[in-house]
Amino acid sequence: MTSIAKPPVRHPGLHKNVLGFTQRDYEGAMSTLCAGCGHDSVTAALVQAAWELSLPPHRVAKMSGIGCSSKTTAYFMRQSHGFNSVHGRMPSVTSGANAANRNLTYIGISGDGDSLSIGLGQLCHVIRRNVRMLYVLDNNGVYGLTKGQFSASADIGSTSKKGEANVQPPIDPVLLALTLGATFVARSFSGDKAQLIPILKAGISHNGFALIDIISPCVTFNDHDGSTKSYKFTREHEVEISTADFVPLRREITVPETDAEMTAVTMHDGSTVRFRKTRDNYDPTDREAAYEHVRACQLRGEVATGLLFLDEHGSDMHAIAKTVPTPLVDVPFEQLCPGSAALQKLMGQYR
Amino acid sequence: MSGVNDFAFKMATVNGTGSASANSLLMQAIFRMGIPVTGKNLFPSNIQGLPTWYEIRVNADGWTARPEQVDLVVTLNPATYAKDVANVRPGGYLLYDSSWPLEADLIREGITIIGIPFGKMCVNAFERDRDRTLLRNIVYAGALAALFEIDMDVIHEMLTEKFSKKKSLLDANFTAIRLGYDYAKANFTCPLPFHLKRLDKTKDFIIIDGNSAAALGALYAGATVGAWYPITPSTSLMEAFTAFCKKFRVDKGTGLNNFCILQAEDELSAAGITIGAGWAGARAFTNTSGPGISLMQEFIGLAYYTEIPAVFFDVQRVGPSTGMPTRTQQADLMSLAYASHGDTKHIVLFPANPEECFYLSVEAFNLAERFQTPVFVASDLDIGMNDWMCQRLEWDDNYKPDRGKVLDATELEQVKKFSRYLDVDGDGIPARTLPGVHPNGAYFVRGSGHDKFGAYTEDSDAYQEVLDRLTRKFESAKKVVPAPEIHLQNSAHIGIVSLGGCHAAVMEAVHNLRERGIVADYMRIKAFPFDSPVKDFIDSHEVTFVVEQNRDAQLRALLAIELGVPRDNMTAVLNYGGMPLTSRIVVDAVAKHLEGVAV
Numbered sequence: 001m002t003s004i005a006k007p008p009v010r011h012p013g014l015h016k017n018v019l020g021f022t023q024r025d026y027e028g029a030m031s032t033l034c035a036g037c038g039h040d041s042v043t044a045a046l047v048q049a050a051w052e053l054s055l056p057p058h059r060v061a062k063m064s065g066i067g068c069s070s071k072t073t074a075y076f077m078r079q080s081h082g083f084n085s086v087h088g089r090m091p092s093v094t095s096g097a098n099a100a101n102r103n104l105t106y107i108g109i110s111g112d113g114d115s116l117s118i119g120l121g122q123l124c125h126v127i128r129r130n131v132r133m134l135y136v137l138d139n140n141g142v143y144g145l146t147k148g149q150f151s152a153s154a155d156i157g158s159t160s161k162k163g164e165a166n167v168q169p170p171i172d173p174v175l176l177a178l179t180l181g182a183t184f185v186a187r188s189f190s191g192d193k194a195q196l197i198p199i200l201k202a203g204i205s206h207n208g209f210a211l212i213d214i215i216s217p218c219v220t221f222n223d224h225d226g227s228t229k230s231y232k233f234t235r236e237h238e239v240e241i242s243t244a245d246f247v248p249l250r251r252e253i254t255v256p257e258t259d260a261e262m263t264a265v266t267m268h269d270g271s272t273v274r275f276r277k278t279r280d281n282y283d284p285t286d287r288e289a290a291y292e293h294v295r296a297c298q299l300r301g302e303v304a305t306g307l308l309f310l311d312e313h314g315s316d317m318h319a320i321a322k323t324v325p326t327p328l329v330d331v332p333f334e335q336l337c338p339g340s341a342a343l344q345k346l347m348g349q350y351r
Numbered sequence: 352m353s354g355v356n357d358f359a360f361k362m363a364t365v366n367g368t369g370s371a372s373a374n375s376l377l378m379q380a381i382f383r384m385g386i387p388v389t390g391k392n393l394f395p396s397n398i399q400g401l402p403t404w405y406e407i408r409v410n411a412d413g414w415t416a417r418p419e420q421v422d423l424v425v426t427l428n429p430a431t432y433a434k435d436v437a438n439v440r441p442g443g444y445l446l447y448d449s450s451w452p453l454e455a456d457l458i459r460e461g462i463t464i465i466g467i468p469f470g471k472m473c474v475n476a477f478e479r480d481r482d483r484t485l486l487r488n489i490v491y492a493g494a495l496a497a498l499f500e501i502d503m504d505v506i507h508e509m510l511t512e513k514f515s516k517k518k519s520l521l522d523a524n525f526t527a528i529r530l531g532y533d534y535a536k537a538n539f540t541c542p543l544p545f546h547l548k549r550l551d552k553t554k555d556f557i558i559i560d561g562n563s564a565a566a567l568g569a570l571y572a573g574a575t576v577g578a579w580y581p582i583t584p585s586t587s588l589m590e591a592f593t594a595f596c597k598k599f600r601v602d603k604g605t606g607l608n609n610f611c612i613l614q615a616e617d618e619l620s621a622a623g624i625t626i627g628a629g630w631a632g633a634r635a636f637t638n639t640s641g642p643g644i645s646l647m648q649e650f651i652g653l654a655y656y657t658e659i660p661a662v663f664f665d666v667q668r669v670g671p672s673t674g675m676p677t678r679t680q681q682a683d684l685m686s687l688a689y690a691s692h693g694d695t696k697h698i699v700l701f702p703a704n705p706e707e708c709f710y711l712s713v714e715a716f717n718l719a720e721r722f723q724t725p726v727f728v729a730s731d732l733d734i735g736m737n738d739w740m741c742q743r744l745e746w747d748d749n750y751k752p753d754r755g756k757v758l759d760a761t762e763l764e765q766v767k768k769f770s771r772y773l774d775v776d777g778d779g780i781p782a783r784t785l786p787g788v789h790p791n792g793a794y795f796v797r798g799s800g801h802d803k804f805g806a807y808t809e810d811s812d813a814y815q816e817v818l819d820r821l822t823r824k825f826e827s828a829k830k831v832v833p834a835p836e837i838h839l840q841n842s843a844h845i846g847i848v849s850l851g852g853c854h855a856a857v858m859e860a861v862h863n864l865r866e867r868g869i870v871a872d873y874m875r876i877k878a879f880p881f882d883s884p885v886k887d888f889i890d891s892h893e894v895t896f897v898v899e900q901n902r903d904a905q906l907r908a909l910l911a912i913e914l915g916v917p918r919d920n921m922t923a924v925l926n927y928g929g930m931p932l933t934s935r936i937v938v939d940a941v942a943k944h945l946e947g948v949a950v
Contacts, residue, residue: 101787324609
């Protein structure tokens with residue numbers, strides 16, 4: 001993963017968050033992705049979301065696999081721990097890290113190749129395991145690093161740069177996640193920062209696995225006419241079926257709560273996600289309805305975006321495993337080793 | 352020759368008919384009589400209906416390897432009659448169910464045939480079909496108790512322990528054991544010429560399987576994260592770990608767990624979870640067998656190159672491909688030593704029995720953290736799943752886990768700029784940090800090419816520098832991994848080298864060879880990489896045999912590659928059909944080779 005250090009320019013006028021950090025403190029190395037890549041916009045949104053949430057950078061673990069999207073973990077939060085692992089296997093590495101230390105914030109960055117082809121099994125099972133993490137899926141329908149092959153999210157009929165049309169049906173990560181019981185499912189567009197940032201913040205605060213499928217056009221290999229993951233196509237076909245606003249616990253609520261179109265969901269940490277219903281009386285807490293809406297949009301050729309489903313009552317991996325609240329890495333050895341007296345007593349059972 | 356406290360017998364049954372409990376009852380009763388004993392369960396990859404055998408060897412001198420032939424066989428599976436009859440030594444005995452006429456397959460000259468109507472007796476004694484099937488096994492155990500003079504008080508004591516909470520089962524078992532016992536007493540000369548006589552040789556011993564012992568090692572070493580995908584013959588390791596954790600690791604106040612065991616979707620994921628947990632600072636492990644090791648290759652390379660501790664238990668079975676999942680082999684040696692693509696070398700430990708599974712399991716966690724690398728414990732099905740008589744396991748309460756060079760918050764406070772892969776101490780081992788501990792400790796783990804600072808690189812020199820340090824780290828490990836166990840005799844010119852589960856048979860073979868006038872030294876390798884004593888041993892013998900359980904002489908190949916010993920200076924003695932090695936195989940191979948070579 002190539003990365004270039006940014007010059008340490010300081011602007012005295014930058015705002016500071018409650019930790020005293022400016023947004024610059026949440027940035028990473030200079031991106032080496034193509035100019036105009038949607039992934040860089042996602043990175044920028046993540047920087048802002050993390051800054052706004054005042055996440056202590058060293059308590060964040062940035063996890064990724066392999067691919068253009070996975071490279072971006074180097075481009076934000078340089079003061080955080082990062083783990084660029086194996087293609088399609090970031091979910092298992094994150095599961096293990098989270099099993100060992102449940103108190104870190106895990107941000108996983110993946111792509112459509114990493115998540116929907118080589119890593120489809122791992123994605124499915126990390127959803128089932130409900131590992132507490134933000135899972136960003138930068139979705140551009142194409143393999144960038146190997147120069148333009150279709151990915152498993154490419155739509156039927158969508159054409160490659162060379163003009164070939166894709167004939168295999170796509171895998172939709174949102175429908176997949178809804179089917180598998182994911183407790184936080186969203187879709188956004190890298191070009192829509194206003195929508196993206198609150199969703200990222202809500203995902204980070206979610207008590208479980210939070211999937212955000214982000215249509216993030218590939219300017220080099222998939223931004224031509226005929227592609228259904230281009231900037232133009234996405235702008236023209238994006239339908240926001242729920243507008244979400246995220247209100248962290250510590251921030252004063254300034255927007256009046258009088259709007260009858262607004263639904264509020266309280267997150268486990270006390271923060272709030274507020275939905276503005278945009279059409280069809282969309283209920284983001286109803287899994288079946290969410291599935292139907294997303295599917296209906298798809299059949300109309302529309303891309304449904306917004307926070308599509310949220311359930312704050314699911315049991316995460318640790319609740320399922322009944323793990324102690326102390327991170328396992330902090331449990332003293334004396335509490336883990338039963339000692340010689342217990343062993344000698346146990347030996348009696350083997351006679 | 353067999354005799355008092357020196358014989359072997361075997362039960363040939365159909366799997367799924369409940370013979371396992373009767374067989375372990377017999378073995379344990381003999382053990383409690385103070386007589387050294389081992390049992391080997393030879394079972395099919397199946398739930399019900401295929402042949403299964405249980406072999407018990409009684410030996411006052413404590414030889415525990417599998418016998419070549421048995422003194423008595425109980426034939427309860429028509430499908431294997433011919434094979435079972437052939438397995439009896441001349442002058443031995445055959446015990447069959449005489450509820451039906453004696454089949455021609457069972458008749459053989461030179462052995463004594465004993466018929467007991469197990470089936471009929473059970474039909475008469477018990478009402479339910481299930482009891483009639485299951486208790487037939489207890490009836491034959493009763494008959495054998497009479498024929499071998501097993502102490503009935505011991506059997507009663509054991510049945511009472513087992514069924515004390517289920518009165519009806521206890522009564523039925525008592526009835527069944529008496530049925531067999533009384534019938535044998537009334538109809539045959541009891542005991543047989545080979546039988547049991549109380550000894551006092553098992554006081555400091557236990558009977559345990561290697562997977563349970565390895566799991567206990569993981570528990571005592573402080574492992575908190577276990578990830579796995581079910582696969583024979585390693586499944587019982589994580590099952591045992593789970594049971595131990597439930598017993599010892601549940602917080603009494605809250606009922607919450609000081610462990611997290613994840614059954615993954617496949618072995619790739621199990622490896623990923625283990626590595627993720629190791630990176631985050633937990634002692635983590637996964638247990639698998641050959642096919643799982645194949646699937647984990649890419650992740651093993653990641654852990655090696657990014658220097659993350661992880662413990663892998665490979666309970667070897669017969670491969671390649673699915674192979675024979677319920678048979679034993681040592682055929683993963685090469686694929687463990689150099690697991691993953693690219694230049695990799697790994698620490699591999701070779702326990703010889705369940706006792707060592709415990710101690711080497713503990714050692715594996717120390718080595719993994721000290722050297723920040725994957726460590727493999729290469730057990731096998733025979734060790735992992737069979738009941739072995741072992742010394743009681745001991746624990747030193749002064750044990751402190753070796754967490755290796757991990758910088759804590761105080762140390763990191765002093766660090767201006769942390770670089771992950773700098774060899775500060777000159778031993779090839781850099782310092783590492785754990786995520787979340789301190790802002791100064793944050794770094795970026797990457798499986799892609801990196802320099803000694805941990806930064807991405809495609810520069811040849813910077814890449815090679817890290818790779819060369821990894822070599823130095825591996826060199827350092829040679830001095831730390833368990834040294835070989837060397838058994839020397841006076842002025843022997845012959846050396847035998849072996850490892851792991853071959854040990855019991857080789858020890859017995861060395862003894863038997865000596866009785867035939869062939870004096871051999873023996874070295875048991877306990878770990879890879881090999882240090883100089885291994886080479887010295889081979890160099891100092893005119894003839895060296897390398898005994899192992901695979902087709903391609905993989906240990907010999909490793910010795911040749913790593914030590915530069917010419918391959919042809921070592922004679923391979925191989926056993927790879929899936930059955931545990933016997934001393935006879937070793938003795939015959941050595942003797943035959945020596946006939947052609949003047950020593």
